[in-house]
Amino acid sequence: MSGQPNVRYGMVGxxxxxxxxYVHRLAAQLDGKIELVCGAFSRDSDNCRQTGAELGLDPARCYIDFHEMMKAEAALPESERMQFVAIVTPNHVHYPVARAALEAGFHVLSDKPATLNLEEMQSLSQIIYDSGLAYGLTHTYLGYPLVSVAKEIVASGGIGKVRKVYAEYIQGWLATEVENKQAEWRTDPARSGASGCMGDIGTHAHNLAEYVTGKRMTHVAADLTVFVDGRRLDDDGSALFRMEDGVKGTLSASQICVGKENSLSLRVYGETGGLEWNQEEPNSLIRTYADRPTEIIRAGQGYLPESVQSHFRTPPGHPEGYIEAFANIYLEFAEVIKTNGGVKAGSTAALRGMAFIEALVESSNSNSAWTEIKT
Ligand SMILES: NC(=O)c1ccc[n+]([C@@H]2O[C@H](COP(=O)([O-])OP(=O)(O)OC[C@H]3O[C@@H](n4cnc5c(N)ncnc54)[C@H](O)[C@@H]3O)[C@@H](O)[C@H]2O)c1
Structure with a gap:
């Protein structure tokens, strides 16, 4: 250990x-630099207490109410109190928690989608700006080092001028009516937002496409569907999209593709080459050329740029994945807190994601008319 104090955080949800x-906690502790010190894990007091006890937390720092957590933590000496709040509740609770945390002087690392709707995120952006505090969004897939490599290849002109993007995130777990905690709120507009599937996973595909290409998505023509009878929010959707500088693409997200797990993929084609990355095989990045054989770029290799080397923990061929990607996001956020620097997926990405959802729903409700993503 370097002797540097750990960055301390509290969790809501x-x-x-x-x-x-649970995944956040595993990831945060992976490198021994970030420490959970408190939480408002559930509104159910027994659940909250038991979760804290299992985690070995001081019972006095397991709060039933997140407002109480902000107040009590702010009253502790600066060297003890939490420094940031991780938000892992259903979507409708993101805004009130983020707001309360920022107003009490704590940085925020929120899960996505950032808020329930665009209006809330616009309000939150102002609060973030006024507070001067850091706000991060856990778009997990930006934590994979080969995604950063793909971005660097595109940015350095490695595939030429970008022309076409295919972004897809398909799952099968909602192919029938599902009764569990996770499905329950995701299919409820009051807790999930105006979109189900697109808000839940389409936003990841959107974020990944914008991140790797470095281009903003400007317009969508979308077709959202509810396949399962009685469901109130889309469980499937497809969209054509336009990006800056003439880039065109398609984005599909679905939770009714029977047998599919977490098939998130991105394919980007420029004038001279292409790139393909798939979350279920995250340690390979495929690079195509017009005049050379296809390359498979592998995670952990010494030939990768210096900028990503610190994001690997094991030698090539010992696969890293979801937890490590999340851990990279936590490490980067902790670094932002220590240095007051920028953050890869902050409030701009949060606004973009919420505007994307709103445009998709508007387009789909207007017979798939081309609709501007307004941010
Ligand atoms: N980044 C990713 O890859 C990823 C993956 C899954 C979920 N998510 C996002 O994470 C969030 C949580 O999803 P989940 O699947 O873990 O949901 P979940 O239903 O499994 O867990 C939600 C938790 O929040 C708690 N909670 C609800 N209201 C609360 C309140 N007012 N105070 C304290 N706790 C409260 C619940 O008791 C529960 O413990 C969602 O916004 C979801 O979109 C992101």
Missing amino acids: GGQGAFIG
């Missing part, structure tokens, strides 16, 4: 039976 809070 992620109680027993929750999905992503």
